[in-house]
Amino acid sequence: MTLGGACDHSDPTPDLPPPPSSAADYSNGGGKASAREGGRNLVRFAHCLLLPPSSKRSDDPCGLIDADLLVDVDAGLIAAIDVANREGLSPDGGDEEKKEEVDEWGSICADDTVVETVDCRGGILSPGFIDVQINGAFGVDFSDPTLTPGQVRHVARKLTTQGVTSFCPTLISCSRDTYRKLIPTIGALGSLCEGGEYANSRTGEEEIGAEVLGLHLEGPFFAPAKRGAHPLSHIVDPSDGFPSVLDAYGLSDCPVDDGVRIVTLAPEREGALRASAGLAERGVVVAMGHTEATLGEAEAGVTAGGATLVTHLFNAMRPFHHREPGLVGILSSNGGLGCDNGNGGDSGGSSAAGEVAIPKKFRRPYWSVIADGIHVHPCAIRMARYTHPAGAVLVTDAMSAMGLGDGMHTLGSTVVETKGGRATVAGTDTLAGSVASMDHCVRCYRKFSSCGIAEALRCATLHPARVLGIDEKRGQLARGCHADLILLDRENLSIMGTWVKGRNVYESNFRHEKKRKRNRLETSMMV
Numbered sequence: 001m002t003l004g005g006a007c008d009h010s011d012p013t014p015d016l017p018p019p020p021s022s023a024a025d026y027s028n029g030g031g032k033a034s035a036r037e038g039g040r041n042l043v044r045f046a047h048c049l050l051l052p053p054s055s056k057r058s059d060d061p062c063g064l065i066d067a068d069l070l071v072d073v074d075a076g077l078i079a080a081i082d083v084a085n086r087e088g089l090s091p092d093g094g095d096e097e098k099k100e101e102v103d104e105w106g107s108i109c110a111d112d113t114v115v116e117t118v119d120c121r122g123g124i125l126s127p128g129f130i131d132v133q134i135n136g137a138f139g140v141d142f143s144d145p146t147l148t149p150g151q152v153r154h155v156a157r158k159l160t161t162q163g164v165t166s167f168c169p170t171l172i173s174c175s176r177d178t179y180r181k182l183i184p185t186i187g188a189l190g191s192l193c194e195g196g197e198y199a200n201s202r203t204g205e206e207e208i209g210a211e212v213l214g215l216h217l218e219g220p221f222f223a224p225a226k227r228g229a230h231p232l233s234h235i236v237d238p239s240d241g242f243p244s245v246l247d248a249y250g251l252s253d254c255p256v257d258d259g260v261r262i263v264t265l266a267p268e269r270e271g272a273l274r275a276s277a278g279l280a281e282r283g284v285v286v287a288m289g290h291t292e293a294t295l296g297e298a299e300a301g302v303t304a305g306g307a308t309l310v311t312h313l314f315n316a317m318r319p320f321h322h323r324e325p326g327l328v329g330i331l332s333s334n335g336g337l338g339c340d341n342g343n344g345g346d347s348g349g350s351s352a353a354g355e356v357a358i359p360k361k362f363r364r365p366y367w368s369v370i371a372d373g374i375h376v377h378p379c380a381i382r383m384a385r386y387t388h389p390a391g392a393v394l395v396t397d398a399m400s401a402m403g404l405g406d407g408m409h410t411l412g413s414t415v416v417e418t419k420g421g422r423a424t425v426a427g428t429d430t431l432a433g434s435v436a437s438m439d440h441c442v443r444c445y446r447k448f449s450s451c452g453i454a455e456a457l458r459c460a461t462l463h464p465a466r467v468l469g470i471d472e473k474r475g476q477l478a479r480g481c482h483a484d485l486i487l488l489d490r491e492n493l494s495i496m497g498t499w500v501k502g503r504n505v506y507e508s509n510f511r512h513e514k515k516r517k518r519n520r521l522e523t524s525m526m527v
Contacts, residue, residue, distance in 0.1 A: 041112075045070075048067075050066075052081075053476045070106075076502045122490060123487045124453065128165025128461070130474065131167040131460075133368060135218075135397065138154065141400040145178045147185060153189075157208075163442075168213050174234060174412060176248060176249070183217075218230075222291070223266045229411055229433065237270045241274030242274060242278025263287065265289075266291035267291065267301030268291060277304065286307040290311070294324055309365050332387050369392065369394065370436070394441045402436070442493060
């Protein structure tokens with residue numbers, strides 16, 4: 001999306017062939033082959049447990065299904081999910097209801113050829129992770145004014161080792177000049193590098209990495225007392241509404257496609273509701289964070305400002321209180337409709353602003369959380385999940401030290417010290433992002449919240465895709481979706497392999513493990 005006007009970065013989905021009139025040939029013995037004339041080249045992912053599409057249900061306690069996945073490698077799209085051997089389903093047998101269910105999973109036809117079979121050895125096949133808040137990694141700081149496209153590409157390639165197949169590079173509060181340089185630099189990667197394809201500046205050869213989905217601008221419209229690691233000198237109010245946003249980002253006279261997807265701001269600040277509404281009207285996701293907002297001000301941020309996301313819940317916001325829940329209370333709010341706040345009126349009407357009339361509609365926003373075991377106590381994560389499980393979005397909030405060792409690093413103009421997995425503003429106890437990987441956050445969220453494997457995975461796949469409005473193309477294993485895939489060990493959810501648009505970009509030694517290990521994986525109990 002763009003601040004200056006609408007911009008659709010989605011890929012058109014090629015027309016898929018009609019269901020076959022007879023049983024399809026699903027196997028070729030795992031060897032290489034060539035597609036028959038008019039058919040598609042398919043890769044079969046076999047012997048795996050799949051995270052099913054959001055419209056499908058699983059009887060498995062972990063929420064997974066036993067099926068194979070077929071990918072059109074030329075289009076980079078998921079062609080079909082083969083459930084033919086599950087619970088007696090067969091494409092050419094059984095009653096009509098079962099045949100229709102098979103067709104809904106997609107199909108292949110007689111002209112298609114399975115050119116390769118990937119033996120997943122009982123692992124879990126999931127959509128690739130989507131990180132909508134990452135400040136940098138592997139020694140690269142996205143808020144560094146000297147940042148180059150090559151450095152972003154470096155991070156994009158390395159993220160695939162952690163299961164991330166798409167992400168939103170995040171800028172903290174910066175100067176106008178820094179925004180003016182970095183927004184076009186990073187934003188261009190989102191529109192020019194669909195599918196994670198990058199041209200190596202030295203060799204000219206194509207390189208594949210995680211795809212840049214657009215920028216997340218975290219700031220500078222914050223409550224000064226809740227700015228965290230953001231420099232106070234850059235914190236401002238959007239006093240004039242949306243024009244103030246363009247001015248702060250240096251875009252007032254810059255009519256280029258800027259590639260901004262998310263803006264985080266404090267809804268109680270002067271002009272914030274009008275700024276939020278202007279952003280939302282242009283298709284930018286509005287998130288609320290670094291704020292002292294009351295519950296009423298937060299509700300106004302949703303109903304009047306169009307906010308659909310809470311940025312890193314619990315961190316850099318007013319703590320929950322039983323008489324004033326603050327932004328945290330938005331997870332269980334009904335928008336203040338018909339609820340007396342004790343002052344003779346609706347809590348939803350007590351916003352900063354009264355700048356925009358609050359319509360009588362309300363939808364609880366998604367909430368992101370840094371589930372690294374440092375930023376939020378496990379008990380708080382459990383409470384949030386019990387309150388609004390469908391809204392959970394895992395983010396790393398990683399900074400440049402992620403992937404490196406302890407030491408001194410930077411986050412924009414702020415010096416950050418990392419020690420023992422904890423990143424703080426040097427000389428203070430103020431947290432300054434994280435050094436956690438997304439696969440680590442998924443494992444922690446599952447442990448802290450006591451949820452199933454499927455639910456934990458959706459918090460890093462389907463839910464962030466829904467935040468960005470791209471869930472018809474990403475975030476789930478469904479016919480016609482991008483073949484951004486990860487294979488995880490079913491015992492510890494470690495990353496065994498990563499595919500972007502159907503192309504293998506990272507692989508551990510899972511294909512070369514001993515048969516003894518394979519048998520252990522296939523017979524182990526999942527808890």
